[in-house]
Amino acid sequence: MALIVGIDSSTQSTKAVLVDADDGRIVETRTAPHPGGTEVDPRAWLDAVDTATEGLLERAAAVSVAGQQHGMVALDEAGVPVRDALLWNDTRSAGTARDLIDEMGGPQACADAIGSVLVASFTSTKLRWLRDHEPDHAARVARVLLPHDYVSLHLAAPGTDAFTDRGDASGTGYFATAEDHWRPDLLELALGHAAALPRIVGPGEAAAQGAGGAVIAGGTGDNMGAALGMALEPGDVLVSVGTSGVASAISATPVADGTGVVTGFADASGHFLPMVTTMNAAGILDLQARWLGVDHDGLAELALQSGPGAGGVTLLPYYGGERTPNRPDAAGTWTGLTPATTRADLARAAYEALLCSLADAVDRLVAATGVQPRRVLMVGGATKSAALRALAPAVLGCPVVLPPAGEYVALGAARQAAWALAGSAQPPTWPAPETTVLEADPTPHVREVYADLRERTSQWTPSGSTRPTLGTHHPEGTP
Numbered sequence: 001m002a003l004i005v006g007i008d009s010s011t012q013s014t015k016a017v018l019v020d021a022d023d024g025r026i027v028e029t030r031t032a033p034h035p036g037g038t039e040v041d042p043r044a045w046l047d048a049v050d051t052a053t054e055g056l057l058e059r060a061a062a063v064s065v066a067g068q069q070h071g072m073v074a075l076d077e078a079g080v081p082v083r084d085a086l087l088w089n090d091t092r093s094a095g096t097a098r099d100l101i102d103e104m105g106g107p108q109a110c111a112d113a114i115g116s117v118l119v120a121s122f123t124s125t126k127l128r129w130l131r132d133h134e135p136d137h138a139a140r141v142a143r144v145l146l147p148h149d150y151v152s153l154h155l156a157a158p159g160t161d162a163f164t165d166r167g168d169a170s171g172t173g174y175f176a177t178a179e180d181h182w183r184p185d186l187l188e189l190a191l192g193h194a195a196a197l198p199r200i201v202g203p204g205e206a207a208a209q210g211a212g213g214a215v216i217a218g219g220t221g222d223n224m225g226a227a228l229g230m231a232l233e234p235g236d237v238l239v240s241v242g243t244s245g246v247a248s249a250i251s252a253t254p255v256a257d258g259t260g261v262v263t264g265f266a267d268a269s270g271h272f273l274p275m276v277t278t279m280n281a282a283g284i285l286d287l288q289a290r291w292l293g294v295d296h297d298g299l300a301e302l303a304l305q306s307g308p309g310a311g312g313v314t315l316l317p318y319y320g321g322e323r324t325p326n327r328p329d330a331a332g333t334w335t336g337l338t339p340a341t342t343r344a345d346l347a348r349a350a351y352e353a354l355l356c357s358l359a360d361a362v363d364r365l366v367a368a369t370g371v372q373p374r375r376v377l378m379v380g381g382a383t384k385s386a387a388l389r390a391l392a393p394a395v396l397g398c399p400v401v402l403p404p405a406g407e408y409v410a411l412g413a414a415r416q417a418a419w420a421l422a423g424s425a426q427p428p429t430w431p432a433p434e435t436t437v438l439e440a441d442p443t444p445h446v447r448e449v450y451a452d453l454r455e456r457t458s459q460w461t462p463s464g465s466t467r468p469t470l471g472t473h474h475p476e477g478t479p
């Protein structure tokens with residue numbers, strides 16, 4: 001029995017799974033937390049992966065790392081970070097995203113070039129921000145990596161050249177997704193000078209060897225990892241409720257949505273992964289639980305005591321600015337509060353807001369790609385919530401397929417590692433997990449009221465623009 005390690009270096013933590021390569025059975029799961037904030041010393045992720053994989057790597061024949069997409073890991077000649085990494089949910093580069101879109105010939109030209117219209121999440125916009133605001137740092141950048149590339153390199157034998165895959169590369173802003181190659185000219189346009197890029201490793205290829213001799217696969221972005229871990233098929237819509245909220249689907253053909261709603265990423269299997277991403281997801285519930293002084297189980301219990309529509313309370317949950325819709329300067333907005341409002345209503349409104357935002361993401365994905373959803377599947381940390389599971393089919397208005405709680409990004413990385421180890425044409429077929437189908441009577445009026453608030457606030461520009469981003473702000477030493 002060969003054992004494999006799959007790693008998810010995501011926004012809030014590193015998760016590692018030790019898996020049997022024959023059937024995908026998880027033997028052990030470990031996690032280690034990441035620091036909060038939207039700019040992080042990337043060496044913290046190396047410490048976290050060392051902690052999470054301690055004693056596991058020696059047992060593994062192959063390893064692969066999936067990671068949070070887009071983050072800017074800018075290294076000097078010696079491979080040392082020139083500054084903290086700017087993460088996908090850091091919105092300071094919203095203005096430079098607009099500048100770069102103009103310089104690339106407008107939104108559709110941008111989508112045609114790279115598969116997506118730039119928003120602040122993309123790596124290239126962060127490089128341009130660095131050029132404009134920290135020219136001394138920018139001048140020292142010799143190589144740019146993504147978070148998963150940086151962690152993979154750490155696990156590889158000394159002297160290994162950096163490597164990545166097309167899935168994660170497609171979120172940089174300097175990768176021609178449809179044609180499958182880097183666009184070093186676009187990196188140079190953003191940063192102001194050329195810098196080295198990692199080698200692209202094909203789907204299923206072995207990229208390197210670990211210090212102990214294990215095969216290391218190319219790794220990928222966390223959402224591409226989830227698609228591989230769930231063995232996503234055409235017609236499946238995968239909703240992930242982690243730090244970000246994501247609706248994604250496999251496509252055989254590239255997508256270039258000039259409206260910017262759908263990002264046309266590549267996946268880790270040789271296809272494409274059109275996606276709609278929100279910046280405010282599980283953190284909406286974290287914040288609400290803190291405000292109400294309860295834990296997650298307490299929040300769920302409260303929410304289920306209120307009814308659909310939360311006693312007339314509606315929340316637009318764009319606390320940390322939002323990406324879909326593209327409102328980087330937005331803030332959260334509550335309406336309908338009265339003397340009759342209860343704590344249960346406040347809890348309920350938070351779940352309904354999260355689910356309405358995810359429902360918007362699914363609708364936008366379906367409208368822009370024409371995908372006919374056969375199944376809607378849901379994964380991510382917030383699916384541990386009983387209230388989320390109860391309310392999801394009601395707000396989304398369709399049955400929701402739920403796999404057992406698990407680390408599906410890390411499992412996808414393990415599947416990629418097993419693929420590279422086998423050297424086969426296709427990834428290994430592992431038994432599909434037993435799923436539960438969640439069903440409930442639809443509550444369309446909840447979405448109607450939410451949509452009304454979303455549209456009424458579309459022109460609002462809140463004053464006081466510096467505030468922390470949701471999901472990565474840990475006040476007063478809280479986890």
Ligand SMILES: Nc1ncnc2c1ncn2[C@@H]1O[C@H](COP(=O)(O)OP(=O)(O)O)[C@@H](O)[C@H]1O
Nearest residue numbers: 010011012013242243282296380381382384385
């Ligand atoms: N029972 C629960 N109810 C609601 N949210 C939860 C629960 N358990 C964990 N979470 C939330 O899930 C999030 C982490 O999910 P995860 O998918 O691991 O995120 P990421 O991959 O972005 O790091 C955290 O914000 C955490 O508070």
Ligand SMILES: O=C(CO)[C@@H](O)[C@H](O)COP(=O)(O)O
Nearest residue numbers: 010011068069088242243244
């Ligand atoms: O920016 C995106 C996708 O474009 C995010 O989905 C990040 O990839 C972070 O993912 P999570 O940590 O929330 O899984």
